[in-house]
Amino acid sequence: MKILVCIKPVPDPESLITIDDSQNWIATPNHYKMNRFDESALEEALLIRDKYKSVSIDVLSAGSENSKDVIRRALGMGADAGIHIVFDADGYISPFLTASCIAYCIKENFYDLIFAGAMSEDYMQGQVGLLSAEMAGLPCVSFVVKQEISNDKKNIYVERELDGGLIESFELKLPALFTIQGGINKPRYPSLSNMLRANKAEIKTINSDLIGKTDPKQITLRMTIPEKRREGYVLSGSVKEKAAELLRILSKKAFIN
Amino acid sequence: MAEMHKPGHKLIFIIAEHSENRAKSVVFELAACADKIKKFCPAEIKVIILSQETEKLSYEITRTTGLDTIAIEINELALYNSEIYKTVINNLAAEYLPSFIIIGHTPRGLDFASGLAVRMNAACITGVEGLSEAGGEICFMRQMFYGKINVHIAASSEPLIITVQPGTFEPYKPDNVSPGRVETRKVQCVTEAIRAKGIRRYKFQDSSIFEAKVIVSAGNGIGEMENLDLINRFADIFPGSAVGGSRILVDRGWLEYRQQIGLTGAVVAPELYIACGISGASQHLAGMKKSGFVVAINRDPKAAIFNESDICVVEDLNKFIPTFIEEYEKREME
Numbered sequence: 001m002k003i004l005v006c007i008k009p010v011p012d013p014e015s016l017i018t019i020d021d022s023q024n025w026i027a028t029p030n031h032y033k034m035n036r037f038d039e040s041a042l043e044e045a046l047l048i049r050d051k052y053k054s055v056s057i058d059v060l061s062a063g064s065e066n067s068k069d070v071i072r073r074a075l076g077m078g079a080d081a082g083i084h085i086v087f088d089a090d091g092y093i094s095p096f097l098t099a100s101c102i103a104y105c106i107k108e109n110f111y112d113l114i115f116a117g118a119m120s121e122d123y124m125q126g127q128v129g130l131l132s133a134e135m136a137g138l139p140c141v142s143f144v145v146k147q148e149i150s151n152d153k154k155n156i157y158v159e160r161e162l163d164g165g166l167i168e169s170f171e172l173k174l175p176a177l178f179t180i181q182g183g184i185n186k187p188r189y190p191s192l193s194n195m196l197r198a199n200k201a202e203i204k205t206i207n208s209d210l211i212g213k214t215d216p217k218q219i220t221l222r223m224t225i226p227e228k229r230r231e232g233y234v235l236s237g238s239v240k241e242k243a244a245e246l247l248r249i250l251s252k253k254a255f256i257n
Numbered sequence: 258m259a260e261m262h263k264p265g266h267k268l269i270f271i272i273a274e275h276s277e278n279r280a281k282s283v284v285f286e287l288a289a290c291a292d293k294i295k296k297f298c299p300a301e302i303k304v305i306i307l308s309q310e311t312e313k314l315s316y317e318i319t320r321t322t323g324l325d326t327i328a329i330e331i332n333e334l335a336l337y338n339s340e341i342y343k344t345v346i347n348n349l350a351a352e353y354l355p356s357f358i359i360i361g362h363t364p365r366g367l368d369f370a371s372g373l374a375v376r377m378n379a380a381c382i383t384g385v386e387g388l389s390e391a392g393g394e395i396c397f398m399r400q401m402f403y404g405k406i407n408v409h410i411a412a413s414s415e416p417l418i419i420t421v422q423p424g425t426f427e428p429y430k431p432d433n434v435s436p437g438r439v440e441t442r443k444v445q446c447v448t449e450a451i452r453a454k455g456i457r458r459y460k461f462q463d464s465s466i467f468e469a470k471v472i473v474s475a476g477n478g479i480g481e482m483e484n485l486d487l488i489n490r491f492a493d494i495f496p497g498s499a500v501g502g503s504r505i506l507v508d509r510g511w512l513e514y515r516q517q518i519g520l521t522g523a524v525v526a527p528e529l530y531i532a533c534g535i536s537g538a539s540q541h542l543a544g545m546k547k548s549g550f551v552v553a554i555n556r557d558p559k560a561a562i563f564n565e566s567d568i569c570v571v572e573d574l575n576k577f578i579p580t581f582i583e584e585y586e587k588r589e590m591e
Contacts, residue, residue: 183508
């Protein structure tokens with residue numbers, strides 16, 4: 001059984017994000033990490049391999065050079081092989097373009113099962129996985145919180161999350177694609193032996209120009225800092241002064257007795 | 258052949274999300290979004306309902322909004338099925354040629370929106386939180402990077418599918434409307450690709466978070482699970498308080514689902530909301546922005562939560578909260 005997991009580097013959620021001089025993209029962040037939804041997607045694939053033998057896991061990342069770091073981390077977590085679809089420049093890539101590259105790889109390599117994160121922490125579009133499935137002609141289910149492969153490995157049962165604590169369940173024939181919701185599992189840390197192997201492993205690279213032929217279908221016009229919707233009075237002084245002032249404000253408003 | 262829309266007018270489809278034969282509240286927000294698009298370009302709006310049974314839904318939607326509906330009755334749609342949604346809406350679009358299809362940015366809406374776009378060769382922009390017009394072109398605003406940045410996007414081709422973040426628009430419920438027309442049709446749609454098995458409740462909410470006067474809420478910025486202790490001690494200072502948090506802490510198992518504030522958790526409006534280490538992505542803001550008074554504590558001065566705050570405390574909460582508790586206790590002693 002061949003599984004593909006799509007992964008993406010994202011700027012650290014706690015890091016400073018600023019708009020660059022073009023007003024159309026962000027200044028290069030200092031630090032990237034693997035999108036946490038993708039970590040869950042990979043962990044889910046690893047759990048399948050722990051349970052069934054003869055399962056191989058490829059990871060794929062489309063982007064600039066920093067994609068290689070998350071591919072190596074994924075290999076360190078236990079993936080078997082990495083594919084890097086190379087985009088030359090940093091900057092916004094239309095989900096349609098990324099998806100067309102992924103769909104190409106899906107069709108080329110005959111995967112039985114494809115996992116992607118439910119969304120990326122940076123763009124938060126929730127599109128790439130689902131676009132890829134449709135472009136590759138596969139059925140898909142999003143926001144999956146549970147999966148179970150049948151013993152003959154031909155079918156899969158999944159549960160997906162709706163709002164308000166509801167879930168709905170589906171059965172599909174493989175091959176199919178699923179986007180994985182956060183919290184479905186606890187992603188493992190890379191092991192030292194795997195990391196050593198990962199650092200030496202050859203990552204297959206494909207130039208995106210050769211395979212991503214789709215119209216991007218959208219143009220980013222500009223970026224702005226969100227407007228303040230409330231007063232946003234910023235407390236000043238030392239930690240102690242700020243604490244005393246907040247205490248005064250909240251007492252005056254009778255939130256504290 | 259479908260009845261064509263007026264010459265020079267664009268057509269907008271709204272896909273109605275529903276549950277237990279009632280329209281979800283987001284449908285009326287999507288109608289408000291369509292109404293706003295109409296201000297930028299002459300357009301007709303049709304609400305599309307897909308269900309096994311549509312009469313009650315059509316009645317509710319046409320009476321509330323005055324908009325026309327196309328109600329498609331599909332026997333095979335006892336339970337939601339994305340394949341049926343994609344197939345049926347794609348066929349309907351081929352017949353009516355809408356310029357815009359508006360869908361809720363909800364787990365349901367997102368499940369079929371992107372795939373539908375590929376089938377229709379349409380553009381697709383998700384998580385829309387605003388729209389504007391410049392030079393005859395409609396521009397859509399959505400958030401990126403945990404809400405720290407807004408990006409303004411235009412589609413480079415029509416048709417365009419957008420998913421609209423719930424809570425973005427006030428529900429469109431005009432006074433004294435005359436009910437819209439209903440066109441009902443029956444369609445057969447058998448699919449083998451996905452078999453729906455059922456729907457059930459697996460996480461439970463209780464009323465405590467909704468009834469709290471004060472909510473002290475924790476996010477990723479608290480760092481370690483042990484620091485929840487600090488959040489609990491902080492909350493103890495406020496009478497009628499409850500502890501909540503953002504989704505990521507619930508995903509990690511640090512908080513329970515009933516404590517989750519945000520679109521997929523609880524939408525709350527306490528008198529005081531204190532956000533501790535919360536970045537302020539729109540999913541979370543939608544769950545708390547109706548709060549009376551908002552205090553945010555975050556060491557990142559650019560955190561989006563500060564845009565939704567009355568008082569901003571730019572500090573490491575692990576230093577600030579113990580100091581606050583100390584100051585409080587000192588005052589109590591006096």
